[in-house]
Amino acid sequence: MSTRYVAVWLCYPQTDWYTRRNAERANRPVVIQCVERNRRIIGEVNYKGEAAGLQKGMTITDARALVPELEIIEEENGLLEKIIQALGFACIRFTPVVAMNQPDGLLFDASGCAHLWGGEQPYLEAIEKCLRRWGYAARAAMADTIGAAWAAARYADEKWIAPGEQLKAMQSLPPQALRLEETVIAKLLQLGLQPIGRFMGMPRRALQRRFGSTLLERLDQALGFAIEHLEPLVPPVPYAERLPCLDPIVSATGIEIAIEQLLDSLCKRLAKEGKGVREAVLKCFRVDGHVQQIQINTTRPSIQPVHLQKLLALKINTLQPDLGFELFILEATRVDDAEPEQQRIWDGGSSDKAVLAELLDRIEGKLGKGMIHRYQPAAHYWPERAYSRIEPFAENKNNEWPVPVQRPRPVCLFPRPVSIEVTAPVPDYPPMLFRYKGKLHKVKRADGPERIEQEWWLQSGDHRDYYTVEDEEGVRFWIFRDGHYDAKRQRHWYLHGIFA
Amino acid sequence: MSAFNAEHIAALRQELLRWQGYRPLTGACAEPALGPLNSAFPNGIFATGAVHEFIAARAEDMAATSGFITGLLHTLLKKDNPSLWISAARNIYPPALAAFGIPVHQMLFADLRREKDVLWTLEEALKCTPLNVVVAEVRQLDFTSSRRLQLAVETSGVTALIIRPQPRVLDSTSIARWQIRSLPGSIDDDLPGVGFPRWKVELLRVRNGKPGSWEITWRDGQFAFKEETVPAKKIIPMRKTG
Numbered sequence: 001m002s003t004r005y006v007a008v009w010l011c012y013p014q015t016d017w018y019t020r021r022n023a024e025r026a027n028r029p030v031v032i033q034c035v036e037r038n039r040r041i042i043g044e045v046n047y048k049g050e051a052a053g054l055q056k057g058m059t060i061t062d063a064r065a066l067v068p069e070l071e072i073i074e075e076e077n078g079l080l081e082k083i084i085q086a087l088g089f090a091c092i093r094f095t096p097v098v099a100m101n102q103p104d105g106l107l108f109d110a111s112g113c114a115h116l117w118g119g120e121q122p123y124l125e126a127i128e129k130c131l132r133r134w135g136y137a138a139r140a141a142m143a144d145t146i147g148a149a150w151a152a153a154r155y156a157d158e159k160w161i162a163p164g165e166q167l168k169a170m171q172s173l174p175p176q177a178l179r180l181e182e183t184v185i186a187k188l189l190q191l192g193l194q195p196i197g198r199f200m201g202m203p204r205r206a207l208q209r210r211f212g213s214t215l216l217e218r219l220d221q222a223l224g225f226a227i228e229h230l231e232p233l234v235p236p237v238p239y240a241e242r243l244p245c246l247d248p249i250v251s252a253t254g255i256e257i258a259i260e261q262l263l264d265s266l267c268k269r270l271a272k273e274g275k276g277v278r279e280a281v282l283k284c285f286r287v288d289g290h291v292q293q294i295q296i297n298t299t300r301p302s303i304q305p306v307h308l309q310k311l312l313a314l315k316i317n318t319l320q321p322d323l324g325f326e327l328f329i330l331e332a333t334r335v336d337d338a339e340p341e342q343q344r345i346w347d348g349g350s351s352d353k354a355v356l357a358e359l360l361d362r363i364e365g366k367l368g369k370g371m372i373h374r375y376q377p378a379a380h381y382w383p384e385r386a387y388s389r390i391e392p393f394a395e396n397k398n399n400e401w402p403v404p405v406q407r408p409r410p411v412c413l414f415p416r417p418v419s420i421e422v423t424a425p426v427p428d429y430p431p432m433l434f435r436y437k438g439k440l441h442k443v444k445r446a447d448g449p450e451r452i453e454q455e456w457w458l459q460s461g462d463h464r465d466y467y468t469v470e471d472e473e474g475v476r477f478w479i480f481r482d483g484h485y486d487a488k489r490q491r492h493w494y495l496h497g498i499f500a
Numbered sequence: 501m502s503a504f505n506a507e508h509i510a511a512l513r514q515e516l517l518r519w520q521g522y523r524p525l526t527g528a529c530a531e532p533a534l535g536p537l538n539s540a541f542p543n544g545i546f547a548t549g550a551v552h553e554f555i556a557a558r559a560e561d562m563a564a565t566s567g568f569i570t571g572l573l574h575t576l577l578k579k580d581n582p583s584l585w586i587s588a589a590r591n592i593y594p595p596a597l598a599a600f601g602i603p604v605h606q607m608l609f610a611d612l613r614r615e616k617d618v619l620w621t622l623e624e625a626l627k628c629t630p631l632n633v634v635v636a637e638v639r640q641l642d643f644t645s646s647r648r649l650q651l652a653v654e655t656s657g658v659t660a661l662i663i664r665p666q667p668r669v670l671d672s673t674s675i676a677r678w679q680i681r682s683l684p685g686s687i688d689d690d691l692p693g694v695g696f697p698r699w700k701v702e703l704l705r706v707r708n709g710k711p712g713s714w715e716i717t718w719r720d721g722q723f724a725f726k727e728e729t730v731p732a733k734k735i736i737p738m739r740k741t742g
Contacts, residue, residue: 352630356582359628363610367617372584372610375594387594392608408694411570412563413593437559444684447693468694474684475560476694497593498560500567500600500682500697500718 002163004120004142006108007149008091008127011137013083013104015046018073020135029067033060034075043075047137080104087136088233094127099230105153107146109230114142121160143169146230147222151177167223171197178218184211239275239332241266248287248324252316255284255325259312262330263305276301276338282312284319285327292319296365299393300357301336307358311365353393360392381452383413383496407450408468410478410497417494420479427485430467434479436495441471452480468499476500517542517708533575535725537701541676542708548576549657550675551649555704556665557679564682564699566592569635569661570600571718576659577602577632586610586621586636601721619645626652626660637663646672677705686717 010016014032019025029049031042040060052067064070080103088098088106097109114123124140131138141152141159148166152159155177161169170177172195175188188211193199199207200219208216220226241262249255259282270276278301283293294315302308319325360372377400378388386409422431430446448467454460462483470476476499481491534546541547556565573583583606585592590611597604610625612618622636626649641664650673653660662674670677679702685695696719703711715726 352581355628356630359624359631360608362624363621367612367621371612372608374605374608376605377595377598383593383595408599409593409596410563411567411593411596412591413596414591445687445692445694470684470694473560474682474698475564476682476685476697497591498563499694500563500570500596500699 002144003109003111004114004144004163005146005149006095006110006124006127006140006142007101007146007153008106008108008131008138008140009150009153010084010087010104010106010131011139012044012046013087013136014044014075014080015049015073016136017079017083019046025071028069028071029054030071030073031060031063032075033072085233087131087134089235090134091127092233092235094123094130097230097232099232101150105150107150107230109232110142124159145222145224146228147179147218148224150179151222170222171195171200175199178215178222180215180218184215187211239266239270239277239335241330243328243330245326245328248321248326249328250321250324255316255319255321255328256309256313258325258328259309259316259330260305262328263308263312266330266332267303267305267308270303270332270335270338274338275335276303277308277332277334278336279334280308280312280330280332283329283331284321284325285329286321287323287326290322294318296361297369298357298361299364299391300354301338302357302361303338304354304358307361310358311361314362314366357393380455382455382458383409383452385455385458408499410476411500413478413497414495417480417496420493420495422479422493428465430469431479431493434469434477434493434495436477441469441475441477443469444472445470466496533722534572535723536712536714537703537725540703540706540709540712546576547675548659549653551646551653551660551662551673553672553674553677554661554663555667555670555677555679556663557667559665561679561681562591562663562665564697565663565680567600567697567718568680568699568701568716569663570597570602571723572661573633573635574601574721575723581630581632582606582608583633583635584608584610584625584631586612586618586625586634588612588615588618588637590637600718615639619649622660622662623648623652626658627656629656629658631658633659633661635661635663637665639665640668641672642669643671643673646674650674675707676703676709678702679704683715686719 015025015030018030025046027048029052030046031049031054032044033040034043035041042054042056042058042060042063045054045056049067049070054063054067060072084100084102084104084106088100091098091106091108095108095110095113099107101107110123114120117123117126120142124142127140128138139153139159141149141156141161143149143152143161143166144163145166148161148170151170151173152161155173156169158169174195175185175193178196188194188199204216217226221228243258243262245258249258262282277298279295279297281293281295283291285291294312296308296311296315298311364371372392373389374392375387376390378386380386418436420434420436422434424431428449430448431443433440433442435441446467446469449465451463451465453463464480464482466478466480468476468478477495478497478499479493479495481493483491485491538544538546554565554569556562577583585607587610590609594604597607610621612621618636618638619641622634622638625631625634641662649660681700683698683700686698687693687695696717698715698717700713701716702713705711717724717726
């Protein structure tokens with residue numbers, strides 16, 4: 001049986017992707033804008049846009065002049081590849097060997113597959129129909145060689161090339177159908193060598209001298225004189241382990257043993273691939289068909305069965321076995337590259353870090369996620385925003401805390417300023433005394449004011465005038481008045497923090 | 501002869517300490533720069549790898565206690581080792597801690613939702629050797645759980661600093677019990693303003709040591725102890741000459 005290839009050309013992959021998210025775009029001209037040599041040009045245009053006379057490579061300004069109601073979407077880096085890859089994985093239903101064909105197509109090795117769909121023509125139709133159902137306009141073509149199928153999908157009217165007929169089919173196609181570089185195509189067109197049939201029979205040495213060896217190679221590949229290989233997409237196998245039990249498991253000890261066995265094999269596999277668990281789910285299938293699950297998270301990728309077992313063991317008491325579990329499935333739903341073990345030899349801190357990570361996992365596993373964090377400074381004067389939270393093991397970019405010599409900050413800061421009653425002698429003076437929680441504090445010494453303005457791009461409101469005051473007992477408070485002193489309007493004073 | 505006597509007396513004191521159940525702490529290595537505070541502890545060195553309790557009787561004392569503890573962290577922390585601050589109702593303002601010279605970005609903060617989880621977390625953390633110092637705000641601590649903490653600390657050598665806001669019962673096995681209150685800030689030459697933070701640090705109870713009371717100021721990135729606490733030694737040469 002001869003090999004047969006299918007080439008799928010996705011006519012408008014990116015615009016179709018956006019249309020899937022907003023169906024209204026189907027009736028509007030939509031273009032993807034990309035930047036080339038500081039010019040904003042059209043990277044892709046949808047069907048409606050093409051009908052309105054827009055073309056790929058046109059500048060956005062021209063396109064807007066032609067079609068005022070044009071919708072322009074910025075090109076997102078890597079989106080196209082993501083779409084093609086996702087479609088490739090989805091197309092494994094048609095053939096086991098699917099390869100990505102950058103930038104806008106897929107290639108199938110369809111040898112021996114078509115009869116399952118009742119022949120090659122219905123097979124092609126099924127592919128196109130399926131892609132159309134997902135929202136993508138596509139053309140699928142079939143031939144003996146990858147090159148011929150690729151050419152037929154994009155440039156030929158007849159999408160099906162019978163076995164051995166590629167020479168005849170290729171003759172009438174333009175030179176663009178040979179997957180050549182722009183410069184070579186331009187040279188061919190300049191010399192009037194169009195269609196391919198015009199130069200196919202020319203002496204090979206002459207062609208090579210003028211157009212380089214790629215032309216000959218592509219020609220051979222299309223006609224089947226040279227072999228071309230596909231790089232098939234390999235779908236990732238989920239990191240999951242199953243453990244069926246002969247007798248239903250009821251006891252916590254039994255579940256622990258099951259977890260131990262599952263973890264053992266899972267961790268062995270992960271270790272081989274250099275990965276570590278970040279998130280895992282244990283699914284327990286009860287005899288009566290009910291499924292229960294427990295989930296664990298780790299702060300660093302881990303392949304330590306003992307540690308993971310401890311995390312899972314913390315949650316065993318949430319399971320209700322009733323009549324017993326008959327099947328356990330442990331799946332690592334998120335894995336990351338594990339840090340190489342070798343580090344430990346010369347970097348003593350590494351194992352410390354691992355021990356610490358295990359502690360954090362235990363705490364977060366029992367008490368909930370997001371309990372533990374570190375802080376790093378943030379570039380804000382507004383006290384509540386002067387720091388930001390980061391994960392315990394995140395890389396922090398900004399370590400330099402501004403040393404507040406000029407602007408002291410209280411060690412205890414209330415999450416919300418507390419309203420206080422004050423007596424102030426002069427408008428712009430710190431108060432003489434204030435009442436907080438029913439207790440009267442006489443101000444002995446004071447410092448300030450430090451005016452902190454609202455960050456108007458984030459929130460509007462009055463500024464704050466902060467004073468540091470010390471009462472007769474020596475407790476230092478951070479108080480502020482919001483806004484300017486105003487004789488007509490009562491201004492409120494607040495206590496915001498207490499200094500060390 | 502007197503040198504021999506002093507040596508002899510020191511040896512006898514050590515033996516006495518051993519009989520009283522004192523075991524030399526494993527965690528202590530270099531003497532932390534704590535001046536007269538060191539001398540209050542057995543062997544004249546601040547006890548690391550033990551549980552210290554800080555009583556904050558009033559709400560205002562929390563700030564003073566946190567400030568003093570942050571200063572302690574600055575002196576106790578080994579390089580690059582993280583510390584953990586456990587609390588269920590934290591008011592600590594991270595940017596302010598930087599003034600006490602500690603690398604705030606290396607501190608881990610555990611903000612728990614429930615008060616009762618603090619003890620469990622604290623005990624787990626105290627078993628974790630890479631942590632140098634663990635600070636926790638614990639409202640209720642009974643004798644049993646304080647013994648559990650003591651056991652955890654003995655095996656791992658981690659120092660635990662426990663803040664007790666408005667404690668109801670004071671019944672624990674901690675090695676030292678402190679109380680910190682703020683004093684009017686120290687100012688040179690009656691300049692206007694508030695001045696450097698100053699505390700009255702009271703060591704209410706210390707196992708096998710001498711309780712005491714000091715006035716401590718935080719200035720220029722370190723503790724400054726008031727000179728009054730060590731007056732005797734300076735006078736001695738005067739007497740000799742006179």
